[in-house]
Amino acid sequence: MKNQGQFDQYDLQILSELEKDAKKPFSKIATDIGVSNTMVHQRITRLKEMGVLKGTTIVIDEKKLGFDWGSFSGITLKDDSDAFEVVRALKKIPEVVECYHISGSYTLFIRLVARNNEHMRDLLYSQIQGINGILKTESIIDFGCAFRRNPPLKNL
Numbered sequence: 001m002k003n004q005g006q007f008d009q010y011d012l013q014i015l016s017e018l019e020k021d022a023k024k025p026f027s028k029i030a031t032d033i034g035v036s037n038t039m040v041h042q043r044i045t046r047l048k049e050m051g052v053l054k055g056t057t058i059v060i061d062e063k064k065l066g067f068d069w070g071s072f073s074g075i076t077l078k079d080d081s082d083a084f085e086v087v088r089a090l091k092k093i094p095e096v097v098e099c100y101h102i103s104g105s106y107t108l109f110i111r112l113v114a115r116n117n118e119h120m121r122d123l124l125y126s127q128i129q130g131i132n133g134i135l136k137t138e139s140i141i142d143f144g145c146a147f148r149r150n151p152p153l154k155n156l
Contacts, residue, residue, distance in 0.1 A: 010035060012153045014043050015052070019150055022056045067095075067113035069120045070142030074106035075134055082133030083107055089131040095123055111142070 013033045017024055026040045033040075047053045062070070077086060083101065090096045090110060098111040112128075114120035129137055 007156045010039070011043055011047065012156060014040060015047070015153055018044075018053070019153075062097075062113050066115050069114040069116060070144075071112055071114075071120060071124075071139045072142060073110050073112065073124065073128070073137045073139040074102075075108040075110065075128075076105070076136045076138075077107045077133055078135045079133070080107050086131055086133045089133075090128070093123065093127055095119075096128075106138075 010033065014029060017029045017032060026044065027037050030037045030040045044053065075086070077083060086108065087099060090099055090108075093112075095112045095114060096110050097113055100109045101107070102109045110128075112120075112123055114123055124137060124139060128134065
């Protein structure tokens, strides 16, 4: 994989344009940054092959879908070797929207969404803590995201 020093101004401009609008046509990106359509297409293909662009997605406002509660939960495992099976079980719970392997007091850190207090309690106590291999969870209520962003593209 190429390192970060091998991205030129065009790669960064293309990424910046896609970050603003992932559905922006290649032809419009080409016009806006002053290059050919073919070049934009080739660069995007290369960035995908490198794993820099992992896909195009939409951002859903979970609160507008009725998920008024969110939490971050640290998960302590009985044995760290259980992590693979625990992650596989967590993937089966649609309300678990993020899962990270971390260092420190926990093995895994998840973010989950729920419709209300009772739904959150069911998720934590009945579903998540019932997964074989989980010793305990510790949760922090999420009152809303102040901001979320991609890493900076300048100075790469």
